[in-house]
Amino acid sequence: MSIPSKTMRVWLCIAGVVASGSCVAGDPSARDWLPAPVGTDMVLGYFGTLSSHGVYDGGKRVSGAPGMDMQMAIYRQMHYRELAGKTVQYEVIVPVMRKSIGTPREHMQGVGDISVGTAVWFLNNEESRTYFAWEPFITLPTGRYHGSRADLSPGANRWATVQDFAFVQGFGESSYLELMAEFEFYGRNTNYYGATLKKDPSVRLMTLLSTNLTESTYVGMRYRYETGGKEKLNGDTATGSANSHQLAAEITYQFTNQQQLQLQYIHDLEVRHGPRLAGVQLRYGYAF
Secondary structure: OOOOOHHHHHHHOOOOOHHHOOOHHHOOOOOOOOOOOOOOEEEEEEEEEEEEEEEEEOOEEOOOOOOEEEEEEEEEEEEEEEEOOEEEEEEEEEEEEEEEEOOOOEEEEEEOOOEEEEEEEEEEEOOOOEEEEEEEEEEOOOOOOOHHHOOOOOOOOOOEEEEEEEEEEEEOOOEEEEEEEEEEEEOOEEEEOOEEEEEOOEEEEEEEEEEEOOOOEEEEEEEEEEEEOOEEEOOEEEEOOOOEEEEEEEEEEEOOOOEEEEEEEEEEEEOOEEEEEEEEEEEEEEEO
């Protein structure tokens, strides 16, 4: 199997899609780090689409690079309980996606890599509305994967772990500031077009702001900076560090105490390597 050229790898590279934790369900929405009461179960469904608006190599737009788009459906289930006096949350994320690249379009769809995680709130003060939590994730190489179509495959054919740290502070009558640091470490993909792909750790720093418009509706905004993630093929550099910036805006409506609907718009402000993406995501949540 032949490895795509450097330019081809740049536009084929969809760094940090759902299963790696850096986009869509892997990225937090406003107030995701506010713990639910102990004993609560939650089921969430995500439906989203992303399309490329230019492909970049070393921060410069690649002329004539084919477009890319992706559609996703994600199942996420969470359970909150008390353990050793702390609120903990267990969760599982199962993505299904369809990736399309090029003209004419080449596509592949299927179940992606499953992620499991456990969040622990070391600080959970409802009176001061102050929270601090840590959540480790493990991503299992369970998704559909073909080495000869590695960049189109829903799975990444490697293990990964994500370490999330989040601090939340409420202010005013109904506003929240959330600060988050995320560190992702990757195993090796030993069948990337017949070669071995190694990826350096990624670091993502995020700031989220949210406030209520009404008792049942709130709006939020997220800024994300990502760096690291340099890739090597058989020891040779394939793509450099990410150094990307992204904004997301959202509106959330609480139908009842149990049901919630959220619409989010995602837009890459700057991308150093790979496609610059924009799209929308709809999330439905049910608590019981």
